[in-house]
Amino acid sequence: MGLFDDMNKQGGQVNAPQNSQAQTVFWNEEATAPSVSETNKLIRNTYTLLSLTLFFSAITGSIAMAMNMPPMHWLLYLVGFIGLFFLTNMLSNSVWGLVAVFALTGFLGFNTGGIINMYLGAFANGHQIVTLAFGMTAAIFLGLSGYALTTKKDFSYMASFLFAGVIVVLIAGIANMFFQIPALALALSAVMVLLMCGYILYDTSNIVNGHETNYIMATVALYVDIYILFLNLLQLLGAFMGED
Numbered sequence: 001m002g003l004f005d006d007m008n009k010q011g012g013q014v015n016a017p018q019n020s021q022a023q024t025v026f027w028n029e030e031a032t033a034p035s036v037s038e039t040n041k042l043i044r045n046t047y048t049l050l051s052l053t054l055f056f057s058a059i060t061g062s063i064a065m066a067m068n069m070p071p072m073h074w075l076l077y078l079v080g081f082i083g084l085f086f087l088t089n090m091l092s093n094s095v096w097g098l099v100a101v102f103a104l105t106g107f108l109g110f111n112t113g114g115i116i117n118m119y120l121g122a123f124a125n126g127h128q129i130v131t132l133a134f135g136m137t138a139a140i141f142l143g144l145s146g147y148a149l150t151t152k153k154d155f156s157y158m159a160s161f162l163f164a165g166v167i168v169v170l171i172a173g174i175a176n177m178f179f180q181i182p183a184l185a186l187a188l189s190a191v192m193v194l195l196m197c198g199y200i201l202y203d204t205s206n207i208v209n210g211h212e213t214n215y216i217m218a219t220v221a222l223y224v225d226i227y228i229l230f231l232n233l234l235q236l237l238g239a240f241m242g243e244d
Contacts, residue, residue, distance in 0.1 A: 038056040043149070045215035046207055049101070050222055055172040056102055057109025057154025069167040071114040080107050085220070101216055108227055119234060132241075133234040141200055141226055148204035155205035158198055167196045185241050189232040196229040 084104040120126035
């Protein structure tokens with residue numbers, strides 16, 4: 001692309017053989033595909049930033065727990081999450097994108113602290129539930145992301161299925177806000193756990209195979225996968241293991 005494509009076109013007019021069009025297509029594909037070193041750099045930057053944002057979330061979550069904060073009101077949470085997400089996306093190609101991603105993950109970490117407070121107060125074995133949810137989330141993420149990194153399989157074909165699944169869960173979740181059916185809420189949490197497992201494979205695959213080349217947005221994608229996975233595991237464990 002760009003200068004490389006222009007060079008191909010100019011070369012085609014002067015020295016290219018009769019099959020220059022096919023060669024140009026091949027050269028263009030090579031130009032657009034990230035090199036191994038670029039991919040390794042992207043992976044390194046993404047997982048380094050992911051580790052830092054998770055650590056920062058732990059700090060903001062601990063602050064919320066120390067302040068004995070409750071979970072945020074759903075409207076405040078929704079506005080904050082959507083606003084910071086789009087801000088991060090807008091700034092992802094500048095240094096300010098780093099500030100935005102820490103603002104987003106710090107915000108989500110603070111809300112997580114409030115949710116953990118709720119579970120600790122609601123169940124006698126709340127600490128066990130939270131610890132188990134953390135452990136399961138870490139094991140699932142490391143296993144699935146490690147698998148995608150090692151095998152380098154392309155899971156981009158899952159995009160439509162995963163997106164459709166999330167839309168269905170969101171619609172059902174909004175409906176359940178009015179019907180208040182506990183069994184449906186648990187079923188939706190179980191589906192979200194499966195969807196997030198798929199998204200971990202999908203988002204990691206996008207990094208490995210060059211479908212995502214911005215390490216800030218790659219970090220956000222994996223962070224959100226982990227965040228949603230943890231919250232839904234927490235809800236399931238609380239429902240099946242919680243002791244009053």
